Amino acid sequence: MSKATGTHGKAEKEFKAAIRRIPNFPKKGIIFRDITTLWKDGRLLRRSTDVLYEHYKNKRIDAVMGIEARGFVVGAPLAERLGVGFIPLRKLGKLPGEKISESYDLEYGTATLEMHRDAVVKGERILIVDDLIATGGTALAAAKLVEVLQGKVVGFAFVVELSFLPGREALKEYDVFSIVKYTSEED
Amino acid sequence: MSKATGTHGKAEKEFKAAIRRIPNFPKKGIIFRDITTLWKDGRLLRRSTDVLYEHYKNKRIDAVMGIEARGFVVGAPLAERLGVGFIPLRKLGKLPGEKISESYDLEYGTATLEMHRDAVVKGERILIVDDLIATGGTALAAAKLVEVLQGKVVGFAFVVELSFLPGREALKEYDVFSIVKYTSEED
Numbered sequence: 001m002s003k004a005t006g007t008h009g010k011a012e013k014e015f016k017a018a019i020r021r022i023p024n025f026p027k028k029g030i031i032f033r034d035i036t037t038l039w040k041d042g043r044l045l046r047r048s049t050d051v052l053y054e055h056y057k058n059k060r061i062d063a064v065m066g067i068e069a070r071g072f073v074v075g076a077p078l079a080e081r082l083g084v085g086f087i088p089l090r091k092l093g094k095l096p097g098e099k100i101s102e103s104y105d106l107e108y109g110t111a112t113l114e115m116h117r118d119a120v121v122k123g124e125r126i127l128i129v130d131d132l133i134a135t136g137g138t139a140l141a142a143a144k145l146v147e148v149l150q151g152k153v154v155g156f157a158f159v160v161e162l163s164f165l166p167g168r169e170a171l172k173e174y175d176v177f178s179i180v181k182y183t184s185e186e187d
Numbered sequence: 188m189s190k191a192t193g194t195h196g197k198a199e200k201e202f203k204a205a206i207r208r209i210p211n212f213p214k215k216g217i218i219f220r221d222i223t224t225l226w227k228d229g230r231l232l233r234r235s236t237d238v239l240y241e242h243y244k245n246k247r248i249d250a251v252m253g254i255e256a257r258g259f260v261v262g263a264p265l266a267e268r269l270g271v272g273f274i275p276l277r278k279l280g281k282l283p284g285e286k287i288s289e290s291y292d293l294e295y296g297t298a299t300l301e302m303h304r305d306a307v308v309k310g311e312r313i314l315i316v317d318d319l320i321a322t323g324g325t326a327l328a329a330a331k332l333v334e335v336l337q338g339k340v341v342g343f344a345f346v347v348e349l350s351f352l353p354g355r356e357a358l359k360e361y362d363v364f365s366i367v368k369y370t371s372e373e374d
Contacts, residue, residue, distance in 0.1 A: 025283040032283040036303060039263075040250065040272040049267060063227065072259035073275065076226075077267045080236060085227040086260060094256075096212040096219040116223060 070131035104141040120151035136170030257318035291328040307338035319347040323357030
């Protein structure tokens with residue numbers, strides 16, 4: 001039974017219609033799912049927060065962590081709605097305070113995420129959010145950082161899931177929630 | 188008469204207490220105002236949106252534009268609260284669609300901001316937001332992009348203003364609003 005049922009299924013359909021397909025970005029053969037067209041619609045922007053809020057409102061979230069940069073657009077309104085704090089997870093060299101970092105593999109080379117050492121307190125229940133999950137490498141690196149500080153990763157929330165890629169498999173130890181699923185590049 | 192009076196003055200005091208000073212970041216002699224400690228506090232995160240919402244709720248905003256990346260954290264919740272869309276203004280090479288760009292000077296060299304060509308429709312009333320205003324160069328580049336597409340810049344909103352730098356002067360043709368003002372590096 002997919003999670004894309006009921007009210008949420010209706011949202012999925014509406015969201016898919018608002019997300020733009022851009023072929024060959026960032027490189028040939030990739031279809032980029034451009035969520036900016038969804039965000040430009042004030043009703044859908046709010047609705048995406050509604051759907052995530054409904055899913056997480058009773059999960060005792062202490063803070064929402066957003067992955068730079070699109071994850072900030074998803075995470076900050078959700079944190080505010082939940083009445084909790086927002087933690088930015090940033091790319092190398094952006095955070096000013098004492099921090100910890102985690103590198104992860106990209107198709108070519110590696111990337112690094114950083115988090116302030118005092119961003120998560122031991123035992124805090126953290127929800128990690130981003131706009132989209134593909135292979136899950138970035139999300140997994142985010143989880144490791146939370147766990148280094150002995151925070152508890154309550155789950156992952158995404159607006160878009162490319163379910164033909166192994167992101168959910170990479171995050172199989174965690175609860176993963178997404179609003180819109182693409183089952184193939186052509187979907 | 189400063190704008191930092193009344194309810195807003197109270198918010199300013201509380202916010203200043205929550206913003207962390209980090210000396211010598213990003214380089215020697217600069218005191219970085221680290222707003223992540225404010226965002227981690229769920230009550231203050233919401234309160235910052237409250238203050239901005241109160242200021243802009245009757246200004247007929249059609250969309251909120253946030254400047255990458257911290258401007259997304261300020262702008263997305265505000266857009267949602269106002270019930271309007273959110274437009275991300277991004278650094279070079281991040282946006283997938285057809286776009287326009289504007290370069291601006293940094294202390295050393297230049298930087299470039301990009302916006303989707305269809306992000307703003309002629310006549311739309313746009314509020315531009317970022318976490319902090321220093322010299323105003325980035326903000327001015329953002330305004331130019333909106334105006335290229337014949338949008339109307341209704342104003343600029345910031346959480347933090349370094350009022351000892353000439354940001355307000357650079358934006359003198361626009362309405363500028365900030366919650367917290369630092370009048371010197373030592374403030």
